[in-house]
Structure formats: structure tokens, C-alpha cells
Amino acid sequence: MVVIYGVLRSRVTRPVWLMRELGQPFELVPVMQAYRLEHPQAADAPFNTASPDFLTLNPAGQIPVMVDGDLVLTESMAIPFYLAKKFGGPLAPASAEEEAEALQWAFAAITGIEGPALDMLQVIQFKRTDTEEGQAVLAKAQQQLARPLSRLEGHLAEHDFLVGDRFTVADILMAECVRYVQAHAPAMEPYPAIRTWLGRCQSRPAFRDMMEERAAEPL
Template sequence: MLTIHGVTRSRASRIIWLCHEIGIEFEQVPVIQAYRLPDPDAPDAPLNTRSPQFLALSPASAIPVIEDGGLILSESMACTLYLARKYGQPFGPADPQEDALMMQWSFYAATAIEPDALTLLYLHGSGKTLSASDQAAVRNAAERLIRPLRVVENHLATHSHMVGGRFTVADINMAEVLRYAQSFDPLMERFGAIQAWLADCQTRPAFQKMWEARNAEPA
């Protein structure tokens, strides 16, 4: 059975969502991020990314990690792309061209969008009163996101999905990155096609199942 190491309140959400879409059974080991704990090295600390048994599996000290047979794989998008290829259509590529496009959009999300989207999540999404420097960081991140989000917006204005005219792993990878910026209305209200597509993605039963499990975890 597939094993997913990592709490759902992490990039493991992408893998879990895909597993629900495909119908893959999995065991989840709830490894939590060390930075969320007051003392991750304490003897009674829960299993976390600095726990020796997890470091033996992931020297990078990062979740998620999957185990599938003899394969140990880290990096969430590598995991989703691997599983999509293994289990095939409709969520995986039909041919090398679709495979390349799924990688293209996944890597674009990870490199051009995710860093600044995470800034919006961690600062604006925190619900805390922001310092002047944090407010500036939010404004700058939102400004930098306009160009890559315009690329995605223009694509979705003429395509129902990221690749192949159907819902695939590329939609999951992109949607989970864009979710980080989703609550920042001054930015997202400029991109109607993205908003409509995100709403469609997030009403899928598999997303809702993942989201329910995520919300059941401690914040």
C-alpha cells in the first residue's frame, strides 16, 4: 500500500487529493513540520520533520514523502506526477506531449507562483495585524504575481483545464499553489477565469474529502 508521510496541512494535500481522485488506498503517517512545535526535539514531541526516524527517510527534513513499494520519493509535485503516470488516464498523461505539458504547468506553478503565493498565505492569511514591513512584503508579492497569474488567466480563458481538456494532475498541482493566494481579493479579483476554474476544482468530491481531513487537523 502507498504510504504518505506528512500531515494534510502541508504539500501532502496535493498527493492526498490526487489519491482520492484516482481511488488509491493509502496509509498516512502524520509527520508534522518541526517549526510548528515549541520543542521538536523534546522526548515527548510528536513525530516531526526533525525526528530521527523521519530524517532516516528524508535527509532533507521536509514533508511530504511517499513510499510505494521500494520507491521512496520526496517533493510533492514529483510525487503527484509519478502517481499520475503510474495510474494513467484520465488524471495522467495520454502521450508524451501531455506529459510535457503537465510538467510545464506544474513547474511553472512551483517556480513562478508558489514563493510569492506563500508570502500572501503566511502574512495576509495569518489574520494578524501586520507591521509596515510585512504590509510591504504582501504588496510586493501581489505585484510580482500579476504577470504569472496573467499567463494562467489567459490560458484558462480559452481552455477548460490546464492540459488535455479534462481535469488532470496539472490542475491539482496548479490549484493547490494558487490556493495560497486565493484569499487575497485585491489580487484574485483581477482574474475571473482563474477564480471560476478554482471554484470548479474545489467543488470536486475528492478535494472536499481532502479538505475535510485537513480542517480536522490542528491548525
């Protein structure tokens, strides 16, 4: 059985959302980010990204990690592609062209959107919006996001989904990067088609159930 290591308050949502969509059984082994623990090396610390046993799985000390038989895979964008291909169905690219388009959107998400979107999320999460520095980070991130989000908006103004006129792994990977931007509503304002598409993705039962489980995890 596929085993995914990590907690849902992380990029682990990407493979977990996909597995829930596929209806495939899998095991989720909780691994907390070391930086969230005061004493990650303490004997009574929960299993975390600095635990020696975890570092043998991923020497980079990051979640998610997926294990399927002899295959140990890292990277939250690569794992869902593997799982979609392995378990098949309409979530997976159906041709070389669809695969290329799905990769195109995944790379656009991770190189153009994830970074500034996370900067934005952190300002909101750590309640720095009232500070001059927080406002500067928000403004810079919004500016960096303008080009990739406008490109996405243009596509979604004419299509319901990213690839093949159906919900696929590409929508999961992009939606999970754009979700960070939602924390700052003004940044989503110029993009009505993205907001509609995100609502479509996030109303899916697999996403909603996962987010309920995530909310029950310790902060």
C-alpha cells in the same frame, strides 16, 4: 500499498488530493513540521520532520515523502506525477505532448507562483495585514504574481482545464499553489477565469473531503 508521510496542513495535500481522485487506497502517516512544535526533539513529541526515523526517509527534513515498495520519493510536485503515471486513468498525461504541457504548468506553478503566494498567505495567517511591513509584502507578492497569473488567466479564458480539456494532475498542482493566493481576495480580483477554474477544481468531492479532514487536524 503507497504510504504518504505528512499532515494535510502542508504541501502533502498535493499527492493526497490526487490519490483521492484516483480512488486508490493509501496510508497517510502523520508527520508534523518540526517548526510547529515547541520541543520537536522531546521524547514525547509527536512524529515530526526532525525525528531521527523521519530523517532517514528524507534527510532534508521535509514533508511530503512517499514510499512505494523500494521507492522513497520526496518533492510534492514529483510525487503526484509518479502516482498519476503509476495508477493511470484520465488524470495522467496521455501522451508525450500532454506530459510536457503538464510539466510546463507544474514548473510555472512552483517557480512563479508558489513563492510569492506563500509570502502572501503568511501575512494573512499571521495577521500582519495592518502593518506597514505586511502591506509591503502583499504589494510585492501581487506584483511578482502578475506575470504568471496573467499567463494562466489567458489560457483558462479559452480552456476549462490546463491540459487535454479534462481535469488532470496538472490542475491539482497548479490549483494547490493558487489556493494560497485565495487568502488575499484582492489579489484574485483581476483574474476571473482563474477564479472560475479554481471553483471548478475545488468543488470536486475529492478536494472537499480532503479539506474537511485537513480542518480537523490540529492547528
